[in-house]
Amino acid sequence: MKMESMLGYLSALEQNNNREWFHEHKAQYEVAKADFEEIVETLSLELRKTDVKLPLFAARDLTFKLQRDTRFSHDKSPYHPAFRAHISYGGKLPIPVGYYLYLRPGNRSFLGGGLFTDLLKDATAMVRDSLVEHGAEWEEILSAPDFQMNFTVGGTKLKNVPRGYDAAHPQAEYLKQKSWYLEYPVSDERILAPDFTAFAVDIFGKMRPFNGFLNRALEDFQMPAR
Template sequence: MNRILDYLAALEQNNNKEWYHAHKAEREAASREFEVLVDMLMMELRKTDENIPPVEPKKLTFKMVRDTRFSNDKSPYNPAFRAHIAPKGKLPVPVGYFLMLRPEGRSFLGGGLFADMFKDATAMVRNYIAAHGNDWNEIITAPAFTKHFAVKGTALKKVPQGYDPGHPQGEYLKYKSWYLEYPLTDKQLMKADFVDYAADIFVRMQAFNGFLNRALENFQMPPR
């Protein structure tokens, strides 16, 4: 973990192509450590989630290179290691477990649907919440859930047309995405039992993820 955090901190201070390419060896060493971490988490998650496939950890990680075309921030790299452990790997659907490591307390464990650009997915989840409001409420109000999480997501100001504005879960029908973020300090990352700790947090997300995946069962990723 020291190698991972040290490299990311250095990249953040030297976010340019010259430094990035000059420190390829350090980047590759840190990447290997991150892949080992992802592999260990996958092994733990398979104990309770049979939908996690045996896949190379490298296929679950995201590139650091940023698309700056439509961003005011022209930094070429994202100084973070990220991975999505899910039935179909990095694809946002089915939903799974998201890991982001970034120094200075900006790391987190995530779950749920982060992508709100897929209108079909949003509609499917809204419809499912509208039809299974009691199940949704039971999941998000369970003490073990509320102790660790709060549902996040981009949302409309009003319940969209076609849905009952007085629905008991009306606030969540406004959402376009539904996800969880559990923040991590650098001190937590450095603990010897971090893998067990992270796996336990991920397990606590499984009912939430399961609800969303039932809603998204027939979702098809749009062609590129």
């Protein structure tokens, strides 16, 4: 089974997180990578059936490398032992927000949505301004039964409502945040189930109103030039 093979490779990489092992098992990596890209492609096609404006990107343009940037990290292990992809209107860029797939063995996988980064100050300000103006819509999305049953909004959070915003606003707790995202935990058993793709599409579909709110708020956002 492809999923079992992928999880097996990632588990072995985690136990042998060094460049020598990685290069010695390059053929195994290429197979696992191709299997993951096939899953991403299938998910993209299935999501387009209901999210019809979702562009079709090549799967390789939606996935992230295993290599880690260790320059500013205490953890010097060279690889992130997880397969990751972001399926959105902008490919794997963090904005527009979309559907995030994170596969890692040991029951650490999840399906994600929303804005994960808190480093884009303009994006944070745009979402906060939208929360001020459209707080009732935000509340309606978060209070829907499907949402409450499956999700909790995560994100980096300040201690106080930032300057310039009303501390008494009904969405004050969310105004404190610098990012707004969802993580739906997925067990290894769930990943290995034959209907995993259909399951993931269903969970991602339940995130769509949340993503839609954020994308409307971020409609005029421009990614900083590198």
